[in-house]
Amino acid sequence: MSREHHFISSARLIIALTLVSRILGMLRDAICSRCFGAGVLHYFYIPFLIPNLARRIFGEGALSAALIPVYTEQLHKDKQAAKALASSVITLLVIILAAITLLGMCAFYAYWHWLSDQGDKSRLILSLAAIMLPYLISICLVAAIGGLLNVHRHFAVPAATPILFNIFIIVGVICFRGYFGDTLWQQVYVIAVAVLLSGFAQLLLQYPALRKVGLSLRFRFSFRDEGLRKIFRLMAPMIVGLAAVQINTLLDMLTAYYLSATPQTGSTFTLAGQVFEYPVKEGSVTYLFYAQRCYQFPLGVFGIAFATAIFPFLSSFAAQKDFRQFSDTLAQGFRLVIFIGLPATVGMILVRLPMVKVIFEGNEFTAADSSHTARALFFYSLGIVAYFVQQLLVRAYYSFQDSVTPVKVAVRMVGANLVLNLILIWPLGTGGMALSTAFCATAGGVVLLVVLIKRYDLKITAGLFACVFKTVIATVVMASGGWWALYVLNGSGAIWQMVVAVPICISLFILTSLLLKHGEIEALLHRK
Numbered sequence: 001m002s003r004e005h006h007f008i009s010s011a012r013l014i015i016a017l018t019l020v021s022r023i024l025g026m027l028r029d030a031i032c033s034r035c036f037g038a039g040v041l042h043y044f045y046i047p048f049l050i051p052n053l054a055r056r057i058f059g060e061g062a063l064s065a066a067l068i069p070v071y072t073e074q075l076h077k078d079k080q081a082a083k084a085l086a087s088s089v090i091t092l093l094v095i096i097l098a099a100i101t102l103l104g105m106c107a108f109y110a111y112w113h114w115l116s117d118q119g120d121k122s123r124l125i126l127s128l129a130a131i132m133l134p135y136l137i138s139i140c141l142v143a144a145i146g147g148l149l150n151v152h153r154h155f156a157v158p159a160a161t162p163i164l165f166n167i168f169i170i171v172g173v174i175c176f177r178g179y180f181g182d183t184l185w186q187q188v189y190v191i192a193v194a195v196l197l198s199g200f201a202q203l204l205l206q207y208p209a210l211r212k213v214g215l216s217l218r219f220r221f222s223f224r225d226e227g228l229r230k231i232f233r234l235m236a237p238m239i240v241g242l243a244a245v246q247i248n249t250l251l252d253m254l255t256a257y258y259l260s261a262t263p264q265t266g267s268t269f270t271l272a273g274q275v276f277e278y279p280v281k282e283g284s285v286t287y288l289f290y291a292q293r294c295y296q297f298p299l300g301v302f303g304i305a306f307a308t309a310i311f312p313f314l315s316s317f318a319a320q321k322d323f324r325q326f327s328d329t330l331a332q333g334f335r336l337v338i339f340i341g342l343p344a345t346v347g348m349i350l351v352r353l354p355m356v357k358v359i360f361e362g363n364e365f366t367a368a369d370s371s372h373t374a375r376a377l378f379f380y381s382l383g384i385v386a387y388f389v390q391q392l393l394v395r396a397y398y399s400f401q402d403s404v405t406p407v408k409v410a411v412r413m414v415g416a417n418l419v420l421n422l423i424l425i426w427p428l429g430t431g432g433m434a435l436s437t438a439f440c441a442t443a444g445g446v447v448l449l450v451v452l453i454k455r456y457d458l459k460i461t462a463g464l465f466a467c468v469f470k471t472v473i474a475t476v477v478m479a480s481g482g483w484w485a486l487y488v489l490n491g492s493g494a495i496w497q498m499v500v501a502v503p504i505c506i507s508l509f510i511l512t513s514l515l516l517k518h519g520e521i522e523a524l525l526h527r528k
Helices: 003-059 062-077 079-115 120-132 135-151 156-180 189-212 226-242 244-258 284-319 323-350 352-360 367-381 384-399 404-428 430-456 464-488 494-515 519-524
Strands: 268-271 274-277
Touching: 003 120, 003 135, 003 156, 003 189, 003 244, 003 284, 003 323, 003 352, 003 519, 062 079, 062 135, 062 226, 062 284, 062 384, 079 120, 079 135, 079 226, 120 189, 135 156, 135 189, 135 284, 156 189, 156 284, 226 404, 244 284, 244 404, 244 430, 284 323, 284 352, 284 367, 284 384, 284 430, 323 352, 323 367, 323 384, 323 464, 323 494, 323 519, 352 367, 352 494, 367 430, 384 404, 384 430, 404 430, 464 494, 464 519, 494 519
Parallel strands: none
Antiparallel strands: 268 274
């Protein structure tokens, strides 16, 4: 079996486990939306941004992105030195994260007692943030250990750890929320506690896998190792470079929070002597969060899975200066993300409203909430291919230990997104912020691709035209079948629309791809 096929085999395993995790994640969100509603969750998702952003940045890449190429390079030179490097990384990480957590707790305490004058909901946000802050330590350690396991071609456990995160929240909300009080505002604390406990469970899950690959992490307080310094030098800019989309979605939610009309703020505000109406209403943060959850389903299952699987191989080829294998493997990864990303975009747009209704609507989450969420999802979905491509391209840069170029592009896109948010929120509401994120992701992906090809003289266009041509045909056939199914079932209920339309779309796309002898479907199904 070729190295490229090894990458695809690893990707299949990650996809399978990530699919389970994402399904449980959707179930988790469905339960939370019905139990608490958009209003209460509006105030939960602000403090949840802290651990959630940490999970996305570290759990889905930045720490691993810095660790994997340096650790791989060290393994090729000296295995014992590589093991020592791993222990040093974990030790320093614990010290830094413990200090950050302690400082954060002190800041929350000070704000609570001296600066918080905005009522009970501000105190609710502070309390939830304080409970979840230690999760930073566990999730970053989980990410670091997962990166080490990936270098040793052990992908199963790192891909399975998010499953525990979802299980803890689901069980907590269903079984234990009544222990936290009689009101929804008290019961929401159960989610924060479940987040915290899940971090420790994820760490315990990884320990046997570490022993299996021969790693025994120990406290090692020796930081003169050049490899260790290189990892943390690379990691700082990588946090921004790899997390451009996540930072943009964070800006979306913060913009929505501060520009939302609520019972406390009223419907208008005064700026420079002029009275303005707030462009969005209470619940807008929840709409954006759930829209992000929907479009990140294919991104997490396929896009990040492909990027995670391919990264150790790209790092190995870069360390060996095998540019032909590097180009061939990256080209195949690029074709795969187009093959999955394009139909995911069209499919998400087609079924956005019935999907939101089926997953989130009920009890506290109303039909109007579903409509607002689906509107944001439409605009986020326009950038799905770009989100896929960015995950792949950024890791290609990091394989060459180039962390500067992605961060330069990311900083520009974050700035552009903030400006566009403030412009588009007025005519389009939450949809304007989603459109801004999609546009900036697309622009950033184009810049990264052009620079990568020119700088490293890579040949990644092999088979690209045929891939795009066949993918477009299969997507058009899929979209036609899906639109027809939704048209026929109009008025029959969201569940029936999803039950019928989604299988039709998937079946038509796969069948058409097979009839066209699409290379990517052949590879994914072991037929090539």
